[in-house]
Every structure is written in C-alpha cells, then in structure tokens.
Amino acid sequence: MSPGEVAAILFGTFGVLVILRVPVAFALGLACVPVFFLSDRLSPTLLFDQMFVSYNSFVLLAVPFFLLAANLMNSAGITQRLIDLSKALVGHLPGGLGHINVVVSMLFAGISGSSTADAAGIGSLLIPQMKKQGYDSSFSVAITACSSVMGVIIPPSILMVVWGGLMSVSIGGLFLAGVLPGILIAGSMMGLVYIYAIRRGYPVYARSTMPEVGRAIGSAVLPLMTPLIIVGGIVGGFFTPTEASVVAVLYALAIGLFVYRTVTFRTLPKVLYDSARFAAISLFCIGTASAFGWILAFFQIPKALVTVMAAWGSGPVETGLLVAASFLIVGMFIDAIPAIIILGTVLFPVAQAAGMHPIHFAIIGVVSLAFGLVTPPYGLCLLIASSIGQIKLVHALKDVGIILLPMLGVLLFVILFPEAILALPRLIMPKFIG
Numbered sequence: 416m417s418p419g420e421v422a423a424i425l426f427g428t429f430g431v432l433v434i435l436r437v438p439v440a441f442a443l444g445l446a447c448v449p450v451f452f453l454s455d456r457l458s459p460t461l462l463f464d465q466m467f468v469s470y471n472s473f474v475l476l477a478v479p480f481f482l483l484a485a486n487l488m489n490s491a492g493i494t495q496r497l498i499d500l501s502k503a504l505v506g507h508l509p510g511g512l513g514h515i516n517v518v519v520s521m522l523f524a525g526i527s528g529s530s531t532a533d534a535a536g537i538g539s540l541l542i543p544q545m546k547k548q549g550y551d552s553s554f555s556v557a558i559t560a561c562s563s564v565m566g567v568i569i570p571p572s573i574l575m576v577v578w579g580g581l582m583s584v585s586i587g588g589l590f591l592a593g594v595l596p597g598i599l600i601a602g603s604m605m606g607l608v609y610i611y612a613i614r615r616g617y618p619v620y621a622r623s624t625m626p627e628v629g630r631a632i633g634s635a636v637l638p639l640m641t642p643l644i645i646v647g648g649i650v651g652g653f654f655t656p657t658e659a660s661v662v663a664v665l666y667a668l669a670i671g672l673f674v675y676r677t678v679t680f681r682t683l684p685k686v687l688y689d690s691a692r693f694a695a696i697s698l699f700c701i702g703t704a705s706a707f708g709w710i711l712a713f714f715q716i717p718k719a720l721v722t723v724m725a726a727w728g729s730g731p732v733e734t735g736l737l738v739a740a741s742f743l744i745v746g747m748f749i750d751a752i753p754a755i756i757i758l759g760t761v762l763f764p765v766a767q768a769a770g771m772h773p774i775h776f777a778i779i780g781v782v783s784l785a786f787g788l789v790t791p792p793y794g795l796c797l798l799i800a801s802s803i804g805q806i807k808l809v810h811a812l813k814d815v816g817i818i819l820l821p822m823l824g825v826l827l828f829v830i831l832f833p834e835a836i837l838a839l840p841r842l843i844m845p846k847f848i849g
C-alpha cells in the first residue's frame with residue numbers, strides 16, 4: 416500500500432469512528448486494525464506491542480505525578496490563597512474579579528501543569544462569585560475557560576513533558592520558552608476584561624493596603640515556590656522532569672498534610688484515586704495514539720508530506736502558519752496528547768525541512784492545542800466551566816470568540832518572532848539550546 420492509501424484508511428476510519436461518538440482513545444486504536452489486516456507485512460498483535468513500547472518510558476511517568484501534584488494542591492486549599500493574593504494585586508482594577516480570574520489562573524498554571532485542573536478548581540470558586548456580583552454568566556464562563564488554557568503553556572506543562580519526551584526536545588528549554596507566550600496571553604485577557612468592565616459596569620474592589628498585600632503574599636508563598644522548585648531544578652540540572660514531578664508531589668503532600676493541615680490521611684485515598692483515574696485516561700490515549708503514529712512512520716507518510724511541502728518551497732513563517740492551523744483544527748476534535756503524538760510526529764520533519772527550531776515548533780503546537788480546550792466540539796475546559804456556570808455551552812461561545820481574538824494575535828506573534836520565544840531558553844540554557 417502507498418502512503419496515501421494508508422493515510423486515507425487511517426484518517427478515514429478514525430473520522431468515521433469519532434462521528435459515531437466512539438471515544439477518541441478507542442477510535443485511534445480501532446483505526447489501526449484495518450491496516451494491520453490489509454498489510455501482509457504486519458500483524459494485529461503489533462498494536463499491543465507498540466502500545467507497550469510507548470508506556471515503557473521514564474519521561475511519561477511525569478504525567479501521573481504532575482496530575483497528582485495538582486490534585487493535592489487543590490485539596491490543600493491553595494486555590495483560595497492564590498485568589499486572595501490576586502485580589503490584593505489586581506482587585507482594584509475595573510472588573511476586579513475578572514482580573515483576579517486571569518491572574519489566579521496564571522499563578523495556578525505555574526503549579527499544576529493542567530488546564531482541566533485549573534478550570535475545575537478555579538471555576539468552582541470564582542464563577543459563582545462572579546455571577547453573584549453581577550457578572551454575566553456567559554462572560555464568567557468564557558473568561559474562566561479561556562484563562563485556564565495557560566495551564567498547559569506556563570511551566571510546568573504536562574503537554575511539554577510529553578512533547579519533549581516524544582521528540583527528544585529539551586523539556587527545560589520548552590518550559591522556559593512557554594513563559595513569554597503565557598504572560599502575553601494573560602495580558603491580552605486582562606485588557607479585554609478592562610474593556611468589558613468599562614462597557615458593562617462590572618464592580619471594583621477597594622485597593623488593598625501594603626500590609627494586606629504583604630499578608631496575601633506570605634499566605635501564598637509556599638505554593639508559589641512550586642514552579643521555582645520544578646523549573647529551577649530541571650533547568651539547573653538537579654533532577655529530570657520525572658524526578659521533578661515526584662518532588663512536586665512530595666512538596667504538595669508536605670504542604671497539605673503538615674503545614675496547612677487541609678489534607679488528611681482520610682481524604683488522601685480519594686485524591687489518589689481521582690489522580691489515577693485521570694492519569695489512566697491520558698496514558699491509554701498515549702498508547703493508542705503511539706500505535707497510530709507508528710503506522711504513519713512505518714509507511715513513511717511524514718516523508719511523503721515533506722516531499723510535497725518541499726515542492727511548495729515553504730519557509731519557516733509559512734510552515735509555522737500551517738502548523739498552527741493544523742493543530743487548531745485537530746485540537747477542536749481530539750485531546751491534546753494524542754494530537755501531539757499523531758500530528759506532531761508527522762509535522763516535525765516538515766518543520767525541520769523548513770529550518771524551524773524544534774522548540775519554536777513545539778511552542779506553536781502547544782499554544783495552538785491549548786486553544787482547542789475552549790473551542791467546540793471538544794472544548795473540554797469550556798465544557799467544565801459551562802457545567803459549573805450552569806449554562807449551555809453555546810451561550811458562552813460569543814464571549815469565548817471575542818476573548819480568543821487577541822489570544823490568536825499572541826499565537827501569530829509566536830509564529831513571526833521565534834527569536835523572542837527562544838531568548839529566555841538561550842539566556843539561561845545556552846549549552847542545550849542551539
């Protein structure tokens with residue numbers, strides 16, 4: 416079979432199964448089966464072999480540990496401390512609670528590495544408060560969902576761990592490269608909150624005094640040490656990303672059990688169970704997506720795509736726009752991790768042929784996939800926020816679209832100015848970043 420025929424079978428079968436509402440993780444595995452039977456060089460047992468090979472990865476151990484660390488932090492009640500700090504810093508701005516929503520998401524992103532944990536933990540506290548203070552339900556849901564995407568952009572990021580492990584890219588470099596896009600996205604959303612607040616007359620908090628700001632910082636200083644420990648430890652070469660995830664768990668456990676005493680040995684089994692459940696879903700997706708990606712590589716589909724793209728004569732900017740568009744579209748339909756394994760591995764040779772830096776390519780992909788968390792029909796963070804806000808998802812789409820516009824501007828900046836994205840990694844890790 417030719418690469419085109421195999422690609423048609425794989426993606427055609429996968430598309431049909433998704434339309435039939437088969438869960439993505441199962442659809443990816445089932446889409447591989449026809450190819451295994453039609454090719455006389457392959458055996459159906461290879462599906463399970465490739466899934467096992469993908470699980471036999473030390474780097475992937477970081478995924479369940481980072482999820483556990485995020486759940487422990489949520490159980491320890493650190494979200495409320497971050498909200499108090501955000502209120503002291505930006506609550507006096509027009510639309511204070513909207514600004515608090517964005518800032519606390521940015522702070523929580525530096526702790527959890529998970530957008531869904533961000534949307535669930537922060538949304539459950541802030542959306543009811545925003546509605547009570549007179550904010551429109553659609554805006555409350557939209558700003559919560561959109562701000563949660565920073566969870567996978569600002570380090571540490573589970574998506575960056577998976578990307579770095581899969582494509583042998585420096586995870587420390589990816590973490591550092593995610594800082595600027597995360598800050599720009601937060602700034603763009605705060606600008607929109609300001610405009611919404613002026614036009615709709617949203618309420619403002621009184622300006623906090625310096626002693627109040629000092630107390631808020633003191634209350635949140637321990638959780639805020641988490642990103643410094645994780646990112647600093649990886650960048651400084653003290654431990655690997657997987658070891659960093661274990662350190663994050665131990666640190667979160669120590670804070671919850673012995674410092675704040677908000678986590679007890681009685682509640683710990685539930686936290687462990689929830690973390691294991693979410694990790695199992697993610698890792699099963701990784702297994703079936705890896706088998707799907709292996710077939711693509713076996714039939715040299717990425718190589719065929721590189722040949723086609725080379726004929727077009729695409730440069731880094733054109734390729735960056737293509738990569739962003741591809742991930743934006745795919746992210747609307749499937750979870751980010753299988754999208755990285757399938758689409759990332761296909762487009763990586765294309766990006767290399769166009770002269771793109773691997774970290775620049777990765778950041779374009781991660782930011783684009785992050786937006787898929789708030790775009791239907793997948794839009795997991797939007798689904799979570801809509802459920803908390805008790806409104807239909809379609810009612811929040813207009814505000815989501817408005818908030819996404821400047822965020823897409825940030826994505827365009829990432830594509831057009833690779834040197835700005837690579838400046839921090841090159842400054843701090845010059846030996847590892849070319």
